[in-house]
Amino acid sequence: MSNTGTSWRIQGARVIDPFRGIDAVLDVTVRDGVFVEDHDPSLPVVDAKGLWLVPRLTDMHVHFRDPGLEYKEDLASGSRAAAAGGFTVVCTMPNTKPVVDIPSLVEWQKERAETLGLVRIWPIGAVTKGEEGKELAEMYQMAQAGAIGFSDDGHPVADSRIMRAALSYSATLNRPIIQHSEDPDLFAGGSMHEGAISQQLGLGGIPAEAESIMVWRDVELVQLTRGILHVAHVSAPGSLEAVRYAKNKGLAVTAEAAPHHLFLSDDAVREWQYSAVTKVNPPLRPAAMQEALIQAVTSGLIDVLASDHAPHHADEKAEPYDKAPFGISGLETFLGTVMTVFLGRGLLSPLDLFAKLTAMPHQVLRQSYAGISPGAAADLTLIDPGAVWTVDPAAFYSKGHNTPLAGATLTGRAVATMVGGRWTMREQEVLG
């Protein structure tokens, strides 16, 4: 069957639309790239019986490394990974070379994504020039060019005075500061979670408090500035307490969790025998903290799930543990991982789980999307909820094969992705 065209009739899928709170078996019609109400029998039919249909899967935290670090990933390979993983929107972190801290780079990333036509890219601009933490970047002009939010991800905005200024300034643009929370001094010298396993393996430890201290500080700064804060990849129990405190106070604070922190614990570092595929920042935490994070996602304290897709070259990840870079290539395992954790254990309904990958990131980023309603862009993913599969990084579309999930068995997988009525992936094959 042909995969080209922008008009389709998708029949028999269980439609899970968190934007409208719908979970029902429905036929969905797409004409000229948008959802329509009428059921035109002349359109090509896609039989989606047994599959789930979710609109606008969004991953608000990815590293596509382009410009400057294309040997790790580029906008084309990253976009293919997103399509393969089932995503229709990704937010790219600005820690490229050069850093995305000027409007022209934001525009360039958006234009390149449109040319590629595989995924919508919503660039995140840097908070400070060069992510150096010293001077604010031109946030207004980047916002005009399409920056969806601001982050120095990879690093924290460590200087409290600069963070205060960033929060108050970005609030005037109605965009969040997305903070990679880490106290640089407590973090220094560490390469995995500080605890029994780091102490046994003799690897430098990063205490959970290196993260939570920064989250608490930022919450206080939000209180001071009335700014908008989104806490990236929360992993520490103290961070959860800080977010809970902020939400109880009614502050504009939201938080995300990454799939690897939900699926693995620091036991993986021992099991992988010092292979740096387990090296990620924040680090994999002990099982009790992993469970606390799962509970925080389940309870709704954590608003969003995001992959923190961080591809690296195999040579870099082959370095000794201390020297290898932090990061996991996660786009192509993201959906399977969170479906396995939350649906496999019956912790969340599909509607509640997918809200954290659709409507919630839109809310955090203050973007409107009507879901499956007439006139809305036809961005959707067909998911086989029963697909049991084994992770094989060699089959990734991403250039980064660095994942400690290699060999893991997951349940649930995207089987087709559509952006603006156009299929970008069918049956694990990216189209474009």
Added chain:
Amino acid sequence: MKDLLTLEHLSAQDIEELLDLSENLGEIVDRPIKKLPTLRGKAVVNLFFEPSTRTRNSFELAAKYLSADVINVQPSGSSVEKGETLWDTADNLVQMGIDAAIIRHKVSGVPQQLAQMVSIPIINAGDGMHEHPTQGLLDMLTLRQAKGRIDGLRVAIVGDILHSRVARSDIWALRALGADVVLIGPPSLMPDSFRQLSHVTVTTDLKEGLQGVDAIQVLRLQKERQTGGDIPSLWEYRARWGVTAHSLQWAKPDAIIMHPGPQNRGVEIDSDILDSSRSWVGRQVRNGLAVRMAVLFRLLGGAHNE
């Protein structure tokens, strides 16, 4: 046994067999002609990414006493700058017919990773803060010679436990062999999870910790611990954790003193203790040679037994 990477994963029997072999091979040091033909025709490389003349010399002599050929490689910054990884370096040596590699590296885990990549035996000569298994073995041999047994002994390790690969190898071996271990040192240099280990006691109080111990292993205090903010000064460290004639009275009257070297005399240990009859530090050096001969023999010479 293909490699010697850790003591954590050795059984009491493995360790005791190595100690027995060390006793036998150690006798060669007293002979006028220090040469056994066991490893004739074998080539061994000392691959020291982190410099250590003492340990390298000990391995080199051990190999030479067993008639092996030895080369010393200390990869410089330049080969790394050229883009050569340490795996390339190791592979080059394997291609040249090396039979075993002795590795020291400042990053924990490098010997384990190398052992998975190459088929020749890898001997860990110290990796980061992880393990230093031949040091652990020579400490066990010294203890056994001094006390006639290890089972039932109470052994204190004093100093910077957190950063010490020696402490880790000692802890695993002592527990395997039935000793009780007391870890004593500043709180900022103590891995707190070790409190949960069986047969291990953790304290910051030197007086309390030394009560009733049969032996004291004194660790070297690196000067970086002061500049890094872990302790106020070397002199304050000495005042609280220094092993001196005064603090030694808290241990058993026949308690012995060990130190992996090199010593900071007047900081973690005083000269009068180091040079006293209770010091087994000289014997540790000698035993280091014996243990390294035993390990080389076991991994290279003993192949026909397996």
